[in-house]
Amino acid sequence: MHAVSVFDLQHGTVALGGRRILEDVSVTVDEGEFVAILGANGSGKTTLVRTLVGLNPLAAGDLRVFDTPVRQFRQWPRLGYVPQRLSVGGGVPATVGEVVASGRTGRLSRFRRFSKADQAAVDHALEDVGLSHRVGDAVTTLSGGQQQRVLIARALAGEPEVLVLDEPTAGVDADSQDTLAGALGHLSNAGGSVVLVAHELGPLASLIRRAVVMSQGRVQSDGPPPQPDPHHDHPDHVHQHPHADPPSSSTFGLDR
Amino acid sequence: MTILAFDFMRRGLIAAFVVGLAAPSIGTFLVQRRLSLTGDGIGHVAFTGVGLGVLLRTSPVLTAVVVSVVGAVVIEIVRERAAASGDVALALLFYGGLAGGSILIKLAGGTSSALGGYLFGSLSSVSDGDLAVIVTLSAVVLLTMALFLRELFAVCQDEDVARVSGMPVRFLNLLVAVGAAVTVTVAMRTVGLLLVSALMVVPVATVQLVARSFKGTLYGACLLGSVMSVGGLVVSYYADVPPGGSIVMLSLAAFLVAAVSRKWVRA
Ligand SMILES: Nc1ncnc2c1ncn2[C@@H]1O[C@H](COP(=O)(O)OP(=O)(O)O)[C@@H](O)[C@H]1O
Ligand SMILES: [Mg+2]
Numbered sequence: 001m002h003a004v005s006v007f008d009l010q011h012g013t014v015a016l017g018g019r020r021i022l023e024d025v026s027v028t029v030d031e032g033e034f035v036a037i038l039g040a041n042g043s044g045k046t047t048l049v050r051t052l053v054g055l056n057p058l059a060a061g062d063l064r065v066f067d068t069p070v071r072q073f074r075q076w077p078r079l080g081y082v083p084q085r086l087s088v089g090g091g092v093p094a095t096v097g098e099v100v101a102s103g104r105t106g107r108l109s110r111f112r113r114f115s116k117a118d119q120a121a122v123d124h125a126l127e128d129v130g131l132s133h134r135v136g137d138a139v140t141t142l143s144g145g146q147q148q149r150v151l152i153a154r155a156l157a158g159e160p161e162v163l164v165l166d167e168p169t170a171g172v173d174a175d176s177q178d179t180l181a182g183a184l185g186h187l188s189n190a191g192g193s194v195v196l197v198a199h200e201l202g203p204l205a206s207l208i209r210r211a212v213v214m215s216q217g218r219v220q221s222d223g224p225p226p227q228p229d230p231h232h233d234h235p236d237h238v239h240q241h242p243h244a245d246p247p248s249s250s251t252f253g254l255d256r
Numbered sequence: 257m258t259i260l261a262f263d264f265m266r267r268g269l270i271a272a273f274v275v276g277l278a279a280p281s282i283g284t285f286l287v288q289r290r291l292s293l294t295g296d297g298i299g300h301v302a303f304t305g306v307g308l309g310v311l312l313r314t315s316p317v318l319t320a321v322v323v324s325v326v327g328a329v330v331i332e333i334v335r336e337r338a339a340a341s342g343d344v345a346l347a348l349l350f351y352g353g354l355a356g357g358s359i360l361i362k363l364a365g366g367t368s369s370a371l372g373g374y375l376f377g378s379l380s381s382v383s384d385g386d387l388a389v390i391v392t393l394s395a396v397v398l399l400t401m402a403l404f405l406r407e408l409f410a411v412c413q414d415e416d417v418a419r420v421s422g423m424p425v426r427f428l429n430l431l432v433a434v435g436a437a438v439t440v441t442v443a444m445r446t447v448g449l450l451l452v453s454a455l456m457v458v459p460v461a462t463v464q465l466v467a468r469s470f471k472g473t474l475y476g477a478c479l480l481g482s483v484m485s486v487g488g489l490v491v492s493y494y495a496d497v498p499p500g501g502s503i504v505m506l507s508l509a510a511f512l513v514a515a516v517s518r519k520w521v522r523a
Contacts, residue, residue, distance in 0.1 A: 050416075053420045054419075054420065055416055055419060055420065074422070075422075076420060076421050076422030077422060079420055079421070081416070081417055081420040081421075082417075083414065083416050083417060085414075090289060090290065090412060090413065091287040091288045091289065091290050091292070091464075092284055092287055092288040092460065092464055092470055092473050093464055093467055093468055093469065093470065093472075093473060094409075094413070094469060094470040095468055095469045095470070098409070098469055098470050098471070099413060102406075102409055102410040102413055103417075103421075105406050105409075105410040105418075105421065105423065106410075106418075106421025106422050106423060107421075108406065114406075136468070136469075137468065138468040138469075154417070155417075158421060
């Protein structure tokens with residue numbers, strides 16, 4: 001009896017705007033795993049995770065989600081997704097509480113009211129990201145790092161079994177990074193799975209058991225995460241230096 | 257109140273009230289997604305529907321509903337595809353709508369004064385039959401928005417996240433598009449096709465200056481919209497100006513007051 005695999009992508013090819021972005025990519029994530037997707041800018045990390053959560057169609061290959069072919073999969077509330085975003089919002093104001101509560105909607109049938117259990121999940125998610133005291137504030141009044149935490153709380157409010165995050169640490173202050181590491185640690189300890197795209201791991205490094213390194217739309221390596229650089233002044237700060245693909249962004253591998 | 261002595265004014269005031277309530281409920285979702293001009297686009301398309309109704313000698317409201325729903329669905333499909341030329345495609349649709357309407361009305365032997373009633377609203381044009389249609393359709397729009405509020409909020413916060421959590425995103429987007437089309441036609445008699453979008457957008461823009469929450473903005477905008485709509489109609493009666501003009505001017509004045517007083521408070 002093998003472990004349930006959360007995502008099982010075999011020989012996946014994805015084309016966007018007439019261009020092949022992913023080429024023959026195979027990645028399997030088992031239940032309870034904590035996996036980082038690493039790689040230079042433009043290497044296909046975002047495309048890969050969007051494909052895993054069913055947002056990109058496959059031109060070739062097979063994807064199974066919770067051991068079910070993606071076309072037949074219906075239990076989407078088991079997944080939480082935090083897209084690569086700079087900020088929350090839109091034209092109309094919304095409070096932190098409203099945005100986080102919207103992460104519950106996928107779990108609710110149309111005529112069911114927002115119950116005590118729903119509110120408890122929202123409160124818990126807010127607590128986990130350290131924003132309980134801002135629940136009534138407009139999201140636009142928060143800092144970039146706090147807004148990122150709101151987006152993570154929105155995903156956590158749905159009580160997902162697997163959380164997929166696209167660069168949740170990019171441009172986020174050290175405080176928010178620590179809070180995020182704490183929240184993901186809780187989820188992982190409770191048996192949840194985490195797939196996370198990152199440029200630099202920072203305080204998350206100690207949680208990661210496996211790293212998939214992408215390069216030019218292919219999997220370059222898949223295995224234990226790169227070891228921390230002993231010469232670095234930050235003991236748990238991990239940098240990626242894939243050789244086939246020189247850094248294309250000024251932030252790649254650099255401290256901010 | 258002498259104003260209530262006239263049947264047409266009583267009908268007009270009821271129509272203005274329900275339209276003022278319904279228009280911002282759709283407008284909130286359009287503003288949230290930065291699609292404020294969608295209502296204008298649908299208004300242009302609906303004009304062809306009016307022309308068709310006049311030509312076929314059936315109810316222009318009915319043909320306008322059909323044509324603008326079709327137009328709104330086309331607009332939504334173009335938006336979803338988000339093609340590079342989407343912007344131009346929409347512009348072409350708008351011009352076609354206005355041009356088609358003007359030709360059809362002329363062919364039907366219509367006058368330009370009848371035309372003005374559709375474009376800027378008219379006080380005397382709401383018949384008993386019209387009123388029944390206006391109230392029914394406004395109620396349908398409001399009930400639908402209330403029923404799907406939670407999902408619509410989630411979708412307009414982030415379509416991708418909503419899709420991943422299993423929501424029927426395309427259906428919900430079409431719901432807003434069709435709701436906008438119905439609202440445009442329902443408001444056509446009161447504010448007119450060229451100004452209907454203002455009643456969807458301006459109350460939302462005003463309330464969001466002072467609100468912190470989405471629900472506060474939504475409910476506040478519906479309240480403000482109905483007050484402005486009824487107030488504007490009363491002004492239209494006494495000042496003898498097209499109701500669309502007075503309703504929108506009143507709304508813009510409220511926006512100005514909110515913007516200035518907010519500056520004051522913050523300073
Ligand atoms: N919708 C799209 N249409 C065309 N090309 C795209 C699209 N999305 C991403 N790409 C291209 O695919 C490549 C990989 O992008 P992405 O997955 O976002 O990389 P990463 O997240 O690793 O920075 C880039 O060259 C990007 O320009
Ligand atoms: Mg990316």
